Amino acid sequence: MNLTELKKSLTKLVSRERKGKKIKSKKIAKVLDGLKIKEKRFRKALDKEKSNKVRKELNLKLKVVRAQSNKARKLLKQLED
Amino acid sequence: MLKKIILPVILVILAYGFWVSPDFKEIAAGVAIFLFGMLFLEEGFRAFTGGILEKLLKKTTDKVWKSLSFGIVATTIMQSSSLVSVISISFISAGLISLVAGIGIIFGANIGTTTGAWLVAGFGLKVKISAYAMPMLAFGIILAFQKSKYLKGVGSVLAGLGFLFLGIHHMKEGFDAFRGSFDLAAFAVEGYPGLFLFAAIGMAATVVMQSSHATLVLIITALAASQISYENALALAIGANLGTTITAIIGSMSSNVEGKRLAGAHLIFNVITGLIAIIFITQFVAVVDWISLKVGIAADNYTLKLAVFHTVFNVVGVVVMVPFIYTLADSLCKFFAEPKEDLAEPKYLSDAAIDFPETVMEAVRKEAWHLFDSAFQLMAHGMNLHRTEILESEDLEKTINDDREIHEFDMDALYDSKVKVLYGAIVHFISRAQSSLPSEFSEELYRFRHTAADIVECVKHIKHFRKNATEYLVSDNEYIRHEYNKIRLQIASILREIYRIRAASEADPEQTPDILSLDAYKLEAEHSRHEMTLEVDALLQNQSITPHMATSLLNDNSYAEGTARNLLNSAQALFASHEALVADAEQEVVLDEDEIRELSTDQA
Numbered sequence: 192m193n194l195t196e197l198k199k200s201l202t203k204l205v206s207r208e209r210k211g212k213k214i215k216s217k218k219i220a221k222v223l224d225g226l227k228i229k230e231k232r233f234r235k236a237l238d239k240e241k242s243n244k245v246r247k248e249l250n251l252k253l254k255v256v257r258a259q260s261n262k263a264r265k266l267l268k269q270l271e272d
Numbered sequence: 273m274l275k276k277i278i279l280p281v282i283l284v285i286l287a288y289g290f291w292v293s294p295d296f297k298e299i300a301a302g303v304a305i306f307l308f309g310m311l312f313l314e315e316g317f318r319a320f321t322g323g324i325l326e327k328l329l330k331k332t333t334d335k336v337w338k339s340l341s342f343g344i345v346a347t348t349i350m351q352s353s354s355l356v357s358v359i360s361i362s363f364i365s366a367g368l369i370s371l372v373a374g375i376g377i378i379f380g381a382n383i384g385t386t387t388g389a390w391l392v393a394g395f396g397l398k399v400k401i402s403a404y405a406m407p408m409l410a411f412g413i414i415l416a417f418q419k420s421k422y423l424k425g426v427g428s429v430l431a432g433l434g435f436l437f438l439g440i441h442h443m444k445e446g447f448d449a450f451r452g453s454f455d456l457a458a459f460a461v462e463g464y465p466g467l468f469l470f471a472a473i474g475m476a477a478t479v480v481m482q483s484s485h486a487t488l489v490l491i492i493t494a495l496a497a498s499q500i501s502y503e504n505a506l507a508l509a510i511g512a513n514l515g516t517t518i519t520a521i522i523g524s525m526s527s528n529v530e531g532k533r534l535a536g537a538h539l540i541f542n543v544i545t546g547l548i549a550i551i552f553i554t555q556f557v558a559v560v561d562w563i564s565l566k567v568g569i570a571a572d573n574y575t576l577k578l579a580v581f582h583t584v585f586n587v588v589g590v591v592v593m594v595p596f597i598y599t600l601a602d603s604l605c606k607f608f609a610e611p612k613e614d615l616a617e618p619k620y621l622s623d624a625a626i627d628f629p630e631t632v633m634e635a636v637r638k639e640a641w642h643l644f645d646s647a648f649q650l651m652a653h654g655m656n657l658h659r660t661e662i663l664e665s666e667d668l669e670k671t672i673n674d675d676r677e678i679h680e681f682d683m684d685a686l687y688d689s690k691v692k693v694l695y696g697a698i699v700h701f702i703s704r705a706q707s708s709l710p711s712e713f714s715e716e717l718y719r720f721r722h723t724a725a726d727i728v729e730c731v732k733h734i735k736h737f738r739k740n741a742t743e744y745l746v747s748d749n750e751y752i753r754h755e756y757n758k759i760r761l762q763i764a765s766i767l768r769e770i771y772r773i774r775a776a777s778e779a780d781p782e783q784t785p786d787i788l789s790l791d792a793y794k795l796e797a798e799h800s801r802h803e804m805t806l807e808v809d810a811l812l813q814n815q816s817i818t819p820h821m822a823t824s825l826l827n828d829n830s831y832a833e834g835t836a837r838n839l840l841n842s843a844q845a846l847f848a849s850h851e852a853l854v855a856d857a858e859q860e861v862v863l864d865e866d867e868i869r870e871l872s873t874d875q876a
């Protein structure tokens with residue numbers, strides 16, 4: 192393989208990678224939107240809830256959703272970089 | 273036995289024909305080249321499977337008219353109703369499309385295949401077709417040698433068409449020359465005896481050549497050379513239609529019950545259509561004459577009139593059969609009854625499903641769920657619970673605390689016969705599929721194998737858990753009973769949540785399964801593990817349980833934690849089908865073991 196061919200295949204690879212990243216970013220952004228809605232829903236439910244057992248469950252779910260949102264944000268940032 | 277006799281007989285007849293007549297040699301070579309072209313064409317279109325074709329098939333078969341149209345268009349483009357039948361059988365076997373959709377496709381394919389007769393009669397006989405064949409062959413073969421899968425596919429399609437054209441050319445030349453030395457038309461038989469005789473000949477020829485398309489081209493070229501009469505050609509075309517069902521029947525032999533039902537529908541359609549054509553042959557001929565007159569086909573242009581006849585009788589067949597499509601599907605479901613649910617037999621891993629990447633993936637995913645169901649049954653009984661209690665109880669905690677019935681059964685034997693067998697079948701199917709599938713599917717197949725292993729691991733954990741859990745279920749010590757019930761409740765709740773998500777996604781396939789919600793159960797399992805350790809210490813200090821009980825509890829708690837983790841991981845992997853794009857991204861956001869542990873210590 193000569194240099195021109197190498198350059199060509201590398202350019203092709205980079206553009207494919209970029210396209211893949213763009214699609215992935217979109218999908219993860221969609222997941223993040225869903226998580227934000229979930230977080231809001233759990234917060235609202237927590238404000239109204241009186242039972243300790245259910246509050247404990249909701250807190251746990253809220254904690255998980257927050258961790259997932261953070262992970263999604265990190266992934267998005269990595270993809271943008 | 274019959275098979276062993278037929279082949280030598282055909283070979284002897286061919287050899288005798290070659291010896292007697294060089295023109296017969298040319299006709300036979302023409303048929304052989306034509307069939308070779310069809311193989312190339314099929315090979316070429318297969319290069320495009322695993323993508324566009326499957327997506328189109330899944331999206332365009334939700335209504336009868338759509339599946340009919342798909343059958344017509346796909347067969348017109350690919351010029352092979354056999355390939356369309358095989359694809360439909362594969363998709364039905366893998367559970368990707370319904371039986372009604374498959375029947376619709378087959379009906380449509382019967383109309384689509386008639387375009388072949390139009391092409392040959394209207395174009396193939398009018399121009400010097402071999403002039404087009406040569407460049408197609410040259411370009412086709414060059415492209416077929418390329419590395420790119422799609423270029424290879426295009427090359428095979430081009431070469432296939434080239435061979436088809438070349439085959440038609442040789443058949444035409446052969447019959448033209450044959451006319452000079454021998455007149456087959458002298459053997460024409462008039463009336464109904466001729467109709468039945470030539471229908472039988474057409475059927476036999478199609479069974480031997482495994483292609484109604486090839487038979488029809490042979491009929492058209494013989495008709496063009498006046499070697500057969502128009503009436504006998506019509507009967508041969510009816511016979512060819514009947515003979516083509518043999519391909520579908522052979523294809524369905526290796527498929528599951530759904531594939532057999534589709535082949536049954538194909539046979540019923542073609543037999544009924546053939547009978548209608550034979551009974552109303554006079555009316556059909558009159559209609560063909562009328563249509564020919566209207567569209568400007570000369571009264572003596574029998575080849576084009578044959579094409580009209582072929583289309584008309586298949587369209588009539590579809591018009592007659594479509595209103596009964598649901599009744600037909602119901603009757604076939606009754607005739608080919610679903611084998612009694614046996615959780616130990618693979619349901620989706622048929623040979624018919626191994627042909628296309630899409631069907632392999634779906635078959636493996638569904639079989640993994642089947643394994644999950646088997647494992648669920650065993651795990652539920654292993655924990656001395658009923659499946660209905662887990663899935664339907666309004667207050668699961670109360671049900672578990674109140675239910676102290678011991679389920680007597682041999683868990684080892686059932687594990688071997690119901691879980692290990694299925695797991696083995698999945699592993700075997702994946703290893704077979706991997707050798708024939710493009711490399712981009714390997715990762716997902718590996719994920720499925722890993723998931724199946726996780727499911728099996730869950731059953732093994734419950735096997736160990738069962739020993740002490742059963743003993744303490746009837747213990748008088750309420751503390752130990754309470755701790756074991758907590759573990760049972762935790763696993764039962766996870767199973768219940770997984771089946772709830774599954775039922776929701778099955779009820780609305782458009783909705784992405786909420787796989788992220790399962791992470792909360794992982795965190796809960798991690799918390800329970802910590803809490804249990806503290807509780808065991810406290811119970812020991814209060815002398816509420818013995819040290820022996822404490823060690824059993826700690827060991828079993830670790831089995832329970834492994835079961836919870838594996839159940840959740842496997843369900844998340846199975847829900848994240850590669851087709852559901854968002855589910856695929858959700859899989860990336862799912863928290864891993866370290867992240868769950870970190871989250872758990874945060875709260876602690």
